[in-house]
Amino acid sequence: MQTTLKSQVICEGTGLHSGAPVRVVLNPSVANSGIVFRRVDLSDCPVLAAKWDNVIVSPLNTRLTNTDGVTVSTIEHLMAALAGCGVHNVCVDIDGPEVPILDGSAATFVRGIVEAGLTRLSAPLRAIEVLEEIEVSEGAAFAKLSPSTTLQIDFAIDFIDEAIGRQHKTLNMANGTFVRELCDSRTFCRSADVDAMRANGLALGGTMENAVVVDGDKVLTPGGLRHADEAVRHKMLDALGDLYTAGAPILARYTGTRSGHAMTNRLLRELFDKPNAWRWVNCDAKIAARLPGVGVSMADLHAVA
Numbered sequence: 001m002q003t004t005l006k007s008q009v010i011c012e013g014t015g016l017h018s019g020a021p022v023r024v025v026l027n028p029s030v031a032n033s034g035i036v037f038r039r040v041d042l043s044d045c046p047v048l049a050a051k052w053d054n055v056i057v058s059p060l061n062t063r064l065t066n067t068d069g070v071t072v073s074t075i076e077h078l079m080a081a082l083a084g085c086g087v088h089n090v091c092v093d094i095d096g097p098e099v100p101i102l103d104g105s106a107a108t109f110v111r112g113i114v115e116a117g118l119t120r121l122s123a124p125l126r127a128i129e130v131l132e133e134i135e136v137s138e139g140a141a142f143a144k145l146s147p148s149t150t151l152q153i154d155f156a157i158d159f160i161d162e163a164i165g166r167q168h169k170t171l172n173m174a175n176g177t178f179v180r181e182l183c184d185s186r187t188f189c190r191s192a193d194v195d196a197m198r199a200n201g202l203a204l205g206g207t208m209e210n211a212v213v214v215d216g217d218k219v220l221t222p223g224g225l226r227h228a229d230e231a232v233r234h235k236m237l238d239a240l241g242d243l244y245t246a247g248a249p250i251l252a253r254y255t256g257t258r259s260g261h262a263m264t265n266r267l268l269r270e271l272f273d274k275p276n277a278w279r280w281v282n283c284d285a286k287i288a289a290r291l292p293g294v295g296v297s298m299a300d301l302h303a304v305a
Helices: 076-085 107-116 177-182 191-199 230-246 261-272 298-302
Strands: 003-005 009-014 021-028 035-039 047-049 063-065 090-094 118-120 126-130 134-138 141-147 152-158 166-172 188-190 212-215 250-257 278-282
Touching: 003 021, 009 107, 021 107, 047 063, 076 107, 076 177, 076 230, 107 298, 126 141, 134 261, 141 261, 152 230, 166 177, 166 230, 177 230, 177 298, 188 191, 188 230, 191 212, 230 250, 230 261, 250 261
Parallel strands: 035 090, 126 250, 152 250, 188 212
Antiparallel strands: 003 118, 009 021, 021 090, 035 047, 126 278, 134 141, 141 250, 152 166
16 A cells, blocks of 8 residues: 655755755655655745656756756655655655755654654555666666566775775665665765865755765764765665655666766666566555565664664
């Protein structure tokens, strides 16, 4: 069955790139409404559906737009929390153009969702089953979707900074894995990149409190890493959030090497451009038991380091 929230979830913070304060309210919604964002700071409260074909390609974040040019950016951490907690329908009221960065992870969103709880709706849930291998690439970077009975994420990164270096991780995302393994992993960047972004008017809200900043073999963020492989875990978090813009849970194995937001969106566009490469499936009890958010509880959140 489809789900929504039992009650509102409210989160406040600043935008990573704008540095402006922003308030997000997750509201319970009706069946088949999906994930939508509503810009309540604008006079007509325009609505943006969190769908792959509304995504503007960007290497830094995932940004939605509508036909009037209204945008909401940096949605990926919130989308990952919704996917990882099994929320299928929600209206996100936001009073600015950028979702708050909070601590750089999805943990705050997850905590709010788990505390609010979910309500089952009287409507069947459908998932997207990948039937054929789909791949996109650019240089040494690539992303691929392969047939699978459950969502798996296999990710590899390779950075020159020794504090990150080469990292590889594979996880089956069923039954709370996201909450236990990924949700607290923060966005990361090189110190030199922060300076370059700020020189170009970006990352104005970035601090050592909402990102892991590295310089060579040093982790500059106070307290260090939450996980030895926090960087690749965060890339997996991003991938889950970006995949949820498909509009439904995906049954596939996602393989990414040096992939990012833009490449995952290209992958979804390639998938939906090939009607024979996927199909809708009704989620019976057996399929539903393999989805990321099924069975998530406060115990899973408490297991987060």
